[in-house]
Amino acid sequence: MAKTLTIMLMSGSAENDDALFAAKLAEAVLRRGDKVNIYLYGNGVNLSKKDVPINGDLHIADKLLDHIENRKAGNLLEKITGMGANIATCHTNEHARGIQGMAYLEGIREGDIGHTFCDFLLPSHVFLALCH
Amino acid sequence: MLFLLNKTNHDAFRLIGLLGGDEDKAVLLVGDGVYYGIPSMIEHFNHLEVEEIYAEKDAVEERNINLSPKAEVVDYDRVAALIMDEYDKVLSL
Numbered sequence: 001m002a003k004t005l006t007i008m009l010m011s012g013s014a015e016n017d018d019a020l021f022a023a024k025l026a027e028a029v030l031r032r033g034d035k036v037n038i039y040l041y042g043n044g045v046n047l048s049k050k051d052v053p054i055n056g057d058l059h060i061a062d063k064l065l066d067h068i069e070n071r072k073a074g075n076l077l078e079k080i081t082g083m084g085a086n087i088a089t090c091h092t093n094e095h096a097r098g099i100q101g102m103a104y105l106e107g108i109r110e111g112d113i114g115h116t117f118c119d120f121l122l123p124s125h126v127f128l129a130l131c132h
Numbered sequence: 133m134l135f136l137l138n139k140t141n142h143d144a145f146r147l148i149g150l151l152g153g154d155e156d157k158a159v160l161l162v163g164d165g166v167y168y169g170i171p172s173m174i175e176h177f178n179h180l181e182v183e184e185i186y187a188e189k190d191a192v193e194e195r196n197i198n199l200s201p202k203a204e205v206v207d208y209d210r211v212a213a214l215i216m217d218e219y220d221k222v223l224s225l
Contacts, residue, residue: 003216005215005216016138016139016163016164017138017162017163017164017191018138018163021138021162021163021188021191024190024208025208025211025212025215027208028208028209028211028212029212029215029216031209031212032209032212032213032216034212034216125216126215126216126222128136128215128222128224129224130138130224132138132139
């Protein structure tokens with residue numbers, strides 16, 4: 001029987017390795033045939049958003065830009081939603097950060113702690129809280 | 133019981149002792165937590181009777197650290213197996 005992993009991810013973009021670890025772990029768990037829920041909370045909600053395009057020169061050296069782009073957790077989060085991961089945010093945390101109206105990455109949805117997180121947590125076999 | 137350490141924390145060893153009690157204990161080091169795997173730090177796990185120490189491969193390589201041979205380097209497939217199958221309890225600190 002498939003097991004379920006729920007991760008509450010409270011670290012956001014480019015803060016530390018938590019987001020990449022969560023996404024890569026989720027990918028490995030999904031490859032096993034198990035289920036994964038990721039609840040984005042605190043600064044983790046920043047990971048849920050599509051990039052806002054910038055026209056013109058970014059003023060970032062190519063080597064640094066490659067490094068940054070290859071470590072954007074959003075790319076991997078979109079990949080794992082395509083593999084079946086359920087990813088939702090805390091909309092209140094989004095609102096507190098002024099980003100509630102921004103577009104979500106493909107497969108990521110708005111949620112709340114009382115319903116979405118509980119629906120994730122209660123049937124889970126393993127729960128991890130990742131923060132700094 | 134498997135403790136997942138993703139950062140260095142002055143309270144980590146105390147919490148492992150407090151929460152682990154007399155249970156069989158293992159530690160999985162990920163992210164900045166892999167610094168606990170260097171020779172001068174890994175000895176702190178001795179008095180806690182931690183039986184197994186695992187360190188996530190990408191985190192070790194990206195930091196180019198000298199990992200103690202007492203730590204087993206594991207890839208993500210192994211990390212998934214450790215977390216989902218091999219321990220009854222997993223605590224993220």
